[in-house]
Amino acid sequence: MKDISSQKSKAIRFREIKEKTIKYALLMCAFTSVLAVIIITMFIFWEGMPLFGSVNPIEFLLNPRWEPSDAVNPSYGILAFIIGSVYVTALALLLGIPIGIACAIFLAEIAKGPVAKVLRRAVEILAGIPSVVYGLFGYQTICIFVRESFGGTGYSVLSAAIVLAIMILPTIINIGEISIRAVPGEYREGSLAVGATHWQTIVRVLLPAARSGIIAGIVLGTGRAIGETMAVLMVAGNSTPIPFLVTDSTRTLTMNIVTDMSYASGLHRVALFTTSIVLFVFIMILNSVIQFLTRKSRMQGA
Amino acid sequence: MKKISTNKTNARLFEKIAKGFLWIAAGMSIVVLLWIIGSILFQGFIAISDREYPVIARGSMTAAFDAERKYTAAFLINSGIRTDELTAQDIIDFYSLEKTDWVISAQDLDVSLFSYEAESGLVESFRESVFGDEFQLAFTARPASTEYEMLGNVAATPGAIGYIDSGLKAFAKSMGVTVLDIPEAENKKIAIIVNKTIGISELSLRHVVEIFLGDERKWNEGGVDIVPYIYTTTNTTHSVFIALMQEGMFKRSCTLVESDHEMIEKVGSTPGAIGFIPEHAIDLARQNPNVKIVTVRSVALFVNPAVMEIKEYRQLRQIAEANVSKLFSGAITNYSEIDGIDLPVVPILYKESTRMDNELRTIQFPEGWEHGVDAISVETEAEFVTTLSKTPGGIGFGNYFSLHNTLVGQVLPVRRQEITQNLTFEFLTEAPSKSSRAGGVSTIIGNTILLIFITLLFAVPFGIGGAVYLVEYSRQGMLVNTLRFFTETLAGIPSIIYGLFGYILFRIVFGLQEGILSAGLTLMIMILPTIIRTAEEALKSVPKSYRFESFALGATKWQTIRRVILPAASPGIVTGIILGVGRAIGETAAVLFTCGSSSRFVLDQGVNVEMFTKSARVLALHIFFLFKESAGNVRAIHQAYATSAILIIVILGINLLTAQLLKRMNSMRN
Structure with a gap:
């Protein structure tokens, strides 16, 4: 009797150990992403920070002259690229937001049946197209369109912005639709009950209520746009001066990293990692804004 | 109201x-x-x-080597070559060894040339049209002005070699020089002579060619220097000698056959082969399925040099095909109408009664043809050449084979739009070659599949494991919030940063070579959020009752998860994995620094440890590299599109598949 019970307890203990082991193994899996974020951050800073030993951070950020291979007087200024990134992204948002939000409202409030299905499928496919394919399309189609309608070489801020606007559309539409749908039904019903038209309800009630979600979508799209590399690389012309006109070609932060990485060495290469720190900080700020907004919209929704 | x-x-x-x-x-x-x-x-x-x-679109089955059709040949190629049409320029390039592979048909195949053993008017006239009267003589050759001077020089100089009319053979022997026994030279009534100290009596034509090309410098290993003598004045002996050298060149580069029958057989059995047969043997060739007779385009548009001059930043460099007939019908009367300089168009045409090449005739006199008002008529090719060179603004059709050597730089290239199939079956099954100018993407597809496999090998366990922990084990609170925060953050990091991170961690810290392992690990971290998020949703959607029932039956937590919850959530989990694949397959920036660029298949030396750390190009990278190579290589852009089409089809397939899975999942839940 005693024997059996001790055997049983052994089996149970074994089982318990197994369960515990599995639990911790799973915990480790869950921590992979935490670890990844920490390691990524660490490495990017580790490789990029040494630049500030020889270049003043202020100068790095505010000097528009990027001539790292100049033998006599090398200069590591990324102001032109920061401006390029911001310029391209802002223009992309300007083009993408109206259409994106309109589509989101359309999907959440107006479209029914097959129309909604087709649009939703279209948005999904748009999100799945690889950026290098967007780049090829932009290079062969949008750049030519821009060259013929606006002049210049076609490899320009505007081309990049158009490509990016298309690329961020799915993000804005998806999150926009979700947050409009998340607005409690009573809001809509109440508004209609007091005699407001459907459109008035959308503009005065639904959109304000879904505001933080929509903004979160836009911010997420901004992150996508600012971090996009291949598509922009293929259409923006990749020239180092500060762009002024929309038809000027430009180089963004991401383009700077890719372009020089293949041959850079020494301080030049460090400067590329420093460029990625700037990009990373941008993205992290945007990320925090999104997390803040989604939490806010979740609380509103609840 | x-x-x-x-x-x-x-x-x-x-x-x-x-x-x-x-x-x-x-x-x-x-x-x-x-x-x-x-x-x-x-x-x-x-x-x-x-x-x-350089030639106009229409072509005929046979190619004449002059306008008067004295000799015509049909060109035949091995039927494995994917083209039905060649231009005169292509053929000249092949036989003069300017082009040695079949890039025009986008194949990784070397050209094998065939010619006849025996000399004939056909072979000679073809050879003449390939080389003209050119032969690149040795840089070190010394001069002689007469045949007697040549004899004297060769007799006096150790290591000397020269050539004389074979009528002077007896005299040469009396002077003490050796006359070499070369049958081909004998046939052409020419004698190759060498200084007697060299001590040889025969030499193959091939060697003589190499000597006069300057490829051979010494008579034998460590021996006497070769001293070739050539005539400085153009005499008959010299031009016959040049023809002899060209014969030698052909014999050096071509496989020689004895009969038409053998030509057809050999071309049919050699991959990448091209040969020619006289017109009357065409029917014989048609009976052999291993060869095909190609259409040869050989009519070119020749112009007076004045037409292509640069004036005031304007120059006529080429002409659209549609405009060619307009020049002769009087619709275009001045070159300035087609972006050229201000110069009136003067068409030069053969008289309709002239005996001429079919192709030339059909181009000059198409049905319903109306003659240009001011056309100058000529009767022979020689007359055409002289008239053209005397007439500023002169333009006319000519046979490319016979005139391209005479009227160098006077060919007005014709531009036309061509439509071809791009993504062919061969594109999927052939390896890329000749820096993407030929072949397809088979090896790259292989690399992509392996990369995706490795990515999933790491991403799936970690992704699902993480999701299971988040849903099944952790209580909502700080920990889950933190984990979720980091997962979201990870999802927001741009792919270029992943690329840099992968580069630092796997290439610099771990010291791995670029290859599918480094790239796969980088991609794994990238697609992790996608898999975790979808798996989380799928796990959450499994009804609570499943868990309670399983526990009630005495199952442990892990047993419940493994046997009950994971199977129930599997459609959702699979959807997440497929979405991850969709993301990984199109990713470029993240693998740019970790995957490499070699277009060889990583398994081409079998399955071993090195396959993981071998530079490997994947589809998305291939598109980018093709884009970078596209300057001056139109085919690169076409290939980039074909590769993109493959990716798009995969993405559409994935989209369809996930939609189906989600539909099934929803119907199950209901």
């Missing part, structure tokens, strides 16, 4: 306009998508290119 109703109408109108805008926006999104997908697929399957040719 009335006012209110107008207000109402206005409001309704406004509402309609506003909703119309939404419809337009939605329509625009769909149009943009269709535009992108349509343009990628269209150009992926169909290649449209503007190409420039």
Whole structure:
């Protein structure tokens, strides 16, 4: 009797150990992403920070002259690229937001049946197209369109912005639709009950209520746009001066990293990692804004 | 009362306009998508290119080597070569060894040349059209002005070699020089002579060619220097000698056959072979399925040099095919109408009664042809050449084979749009070669599949494990919030940062070579958030009752998860994995620094440890590299489109598949 019970307890203990082991193994899996974020951050800073030993951070950020291979007087200024990134992204948002939000409202409030299905499928496919394919399309189609309608070489801020606007559309539409749908039904019903038209309800009630979600979508799209590399690389012309006109070609932060990485060495290469720190900080700020907004919209929704 | 109703109408109108805008926006999104997908697929399957040719489009089965059709040949190629048409320039390039592979048919195949053993008028006239009267003589050759001087020099100089009329053979022997025994030279009534100290009495024509090309410098290992003598004045002996050297060149580069029958057999059995047969043997060749007779385009547009001069930044460099006939019908009377300089067009045409090449005739006298008003008529090729060179603004059709050597730089290239199939079956099954100018993407597809496999090998366990922990084990709170925060953050990091991170961690810290292991690990971290998020949703959607029932039966937590919850959530989990694949397959920036660029298949030396750390190009990278190579290589852009079309088809397939899975999942839940 005693024997059996001790055997049983052994089996149970074994089982318990197994369960515990599995639990911790799973915990480790869950921590992979935490670890990844920490390691990524660490490495990017580790490789990029040494630049500030020889270049003043202020100068790095505010000097528009990027001539790292100049033998006599090398200069590591990324102001032109920061401006390029911001310029391209802002223009992309300007083009993408109206259409994106309109589509989101359309999907959440107006479209029914097959129309909604087709649009939703279209948005999904748009999100799945690889950026290098967007780049090829932009290079062969949008750049030519821009060259013929606006002049210049076609490899320009505007081309990049158009490509990016298309690329961020799915993000804005998806999150926009979700947050409009998340607005409690009573809001809509109440508004209609007091005699407001459907459109008035959308503009005065639904959109304000879904505001933080929509903004979160836009911010997420901004992150996508600012971090996009291949598509922009293929259409923006990749020239180092500060762009002024929309038809000027430009180089963004991401383009700077890719372009020089293949041959850079020494301080030049460090400067590329420093460029990625700037990009990373941008993205992290945007990320925090999104997390803040989604939490806010979740609380509103609840 | 009335006012209110107008207000109402206005409001309704406004509402309609506003909703119309939404419809337009939605329509625009769909149009943009269709535009992108349509343009990628269209150009992926169909290649449209503007190409420039020295000859005009129409071609005939036989090629004449002069306008009067004294000798004509049909060119035949091995039927494995994917083209039905060659230009005179292509053939000349092949036989003069300027082009040695079949890049024109986008194949990784070397050209094998065939010619006849025996000399004939056909072989000679073809050879003449390939080389003209050119032969690159040795840089070190010394001069002689007469045959007697040549004899004297060769007799006096150790190591000397020269050539004389074979009528002077006896005299040469009396002077003490050795006359070499070379049958080909004998046939052409020419004698190759060498200084007697060299001590040889025969030499193959091949060697003589190498000596006069300057490829051979010494008579034997460590021996006497070769001293070739050539005539400085052009005499008959010299031009016959040049023809002899060209014969030698042909014999050096071609496989020689004895009969038409053998020619057809050999071309049929050698991959990449090209040969020619006389016109009367065409029927014989048609009986052999291993060869095909190609159409040869050999009519070119020749112009007076004045036409292609540069004046005031204008120059006529080429002409659109559609404009060619207009020059002769009088529709275009001045070159300035087609971007050239201000110069009147003067057409020069053969008289209709002249005996001429069929192709030349059909181009000059098509049905319903109306002669240009001011056309100058000529009767022979020689007359054509002299008239053309005397007439500023002169333009006319000529046989490319016979005239390209005479009228160098006077060919006006013709531009035309060509439509070909782009994404062919061969594109999927052939390896890329000749830096993407030929072949397809088979090895790259292989690399991509392996990369995705490795990525999933790491991403799936970690992703699902993480999701299981988040849903099943952790209590909501700080920990889950933190984990979720980091997962979201990870999802927001741009792929270029992943690329840099992968580069630092796997290449610098771990010291791995670029290859599918480094790239796969980088991609794994990238697609982790996608898999975790979808798996989380799927796990959450499994009804609570499943868990309780399983526990009630005495199952442990892990047993419940493994046997009950994971199977129930599997469609959702699989959806997440497929979405991850979709993301990984198109990713470029993240693998740019970790995957490498070699277009060889990583398994080409079998399955071993090195396959993980071998530079490997994947589809998305291939598109980017092709894009970078596209300057001056139209085919690169076509290939980029074809590769993109493959990716798009995969993405569409994934989209369809996930939609089906989600539908099944929803119906199960209901």
